[in-house]
Amino acid sequence: MTTCKRCILDSNTPGISIDPDTGWCQFCTGFTPPGEDERRRNADILNNFFSLPHRGGEYDVIVALSGGIDSSYALYHLKEQYYHLNILAVQFDNGFLSETALKNARMFCDLTDSTYYRLAVDQQELNNTFVRAASSRNVYSESAMHRASDICNTCIGILKQKIIELAMKTQAPAVVFAFSPGQTDAPFIVLTGSLLAWMRHLFDASLTTMGVTNRKPYLLDEGLIGDGSSQPEVVMIHPFLVWEYHKPDFKKRCRALGWIEPDLMDSNSSNCLLNTYAIKNHLEKYNIHPYASDLASLVRQGYMKREEALRILHKPLPEELIERVEKRLYDKEEW
Ligand SMILES: [Zn+2]
Known part of the structure; x- marks a missing residue:
């Protein structure tokens, strides 16, 4: 096996x-x-977009808030820069969020005067969907398989x-996802x-391939898409491709604001207990580490030191947590 001398990808x-x-x-080699x-x-573009006066909808923007560092910081920084924004923060409770993630999300909503919304679907069906995702192969595009x-x-x-459905229902012109510049x-x-119809179709096809029969609760309400015209409905914004992305600084800042660090033993996620199991499953199926x-990309763009990235990538996965997640997914046990 050879590892790239510049980033951390390897020939295996x-x-x-x-x-x-x-x-x-x-x-x-191809990076500029x-x-x-x-x-x-x-x-x-970002500044002009968020500086616009209120457009009459219920919210100016909807932020996806996991309660982890990146999204907590993104919410805080957005409000810090554009104080007038009326923000709805959506946390998807997938049943595997850490207690601290739930607390952090609420705390950052209070701090930023944002409305908190807990998105939830039927947990048993969602667990079954996760089991289907774990046991399926090649249901997402190759690039998606390398990203998550x-x-x-x-x-x-x-x-x-x-979240797009919520934006359309509440007439919010934008949704924000705090993806890193590597994601x-x-x-x-x-x-x-037309793009929304296409995105919905692709996701529906992936769920169908997995064998998920009740897909409607997971999909954007088709009635909202309308005639599939080329009129913009919502803008999806990834602010960390515009702002500086420096996670250690975000962490320092968030901690100073009261953000609590969860004890997940997982170096890749600070909020979701399912993540470690998902990494193990992906590695076993494809030999692809979903964070590699x-x-x-963060190393290549100068946002992270190579040694730090290698340390995160090769940190052993916590077996005990993986077993607990497996039990919950397959034996339907409570925590
Ligand atoms: Zn490389």
Whole structure:
């Protein structure tokens, strides 16, 4: 096995090749950092968007809030910069959130004067869906498989569909996801009717392949999409592709504001107990670590030191937590 000398991707991962001359993977070889002009342009777009006066809907923006560091900081920083915003913060309670994640989310809503909304679906059905995601193969695109585990892609897929639905119902013009610059490439995605119909179709197809029969509760209400025209319905914003992304600073800042660190023993997630099991499952099925691509990208873009990323990637997964999650998913035990 050869590991890229610049990032952390290795030749054992499917789809990764290391140039024997340079020692770099294909992503490092083809990488050009965004220029100053592009950064400034994106900052202007974001600033103009959020500086607009209230547009008459119930909320100005809906923020996906997991209660982890990134989303807690994103919510705080958004309100700090644009005090006039009327924010709805949505936490998807997938049944595996840590107690601290639930507390942190509520605390940051209080701090930012945001409305808290707990999104939940039938837990037993959701557990069965997670089991189907774990036992299925190749239900998501290859790029999605490198960005997140099958379980995470399912969970995020549901959240995306439902949060967009909420935005359309409440006439909120934007939804914010605090993805890291390693998890997504586009700072803004204008969701037109036709794009929404396409996203819904793709996710529905993945759920169908998994064998999920009752898919409606996980999908955007079809009636809201309308005629599938090219009119913008909602803008999806990834602020960490515009703001500086420096997790240690976010952590310091959040802690100073009262954010509580959960004891999950998981170096990849600070909020979801299912995550470690999802990583193990993904590694076993594809030999792809779902955080490798994200971490590699953060290293490449200069947001994280290579050694730190390697340490996170190779930290042993906590077996005890994995067993507890497995019991809950398969034996339907309570915690
Ligand atoms: Zn590389």
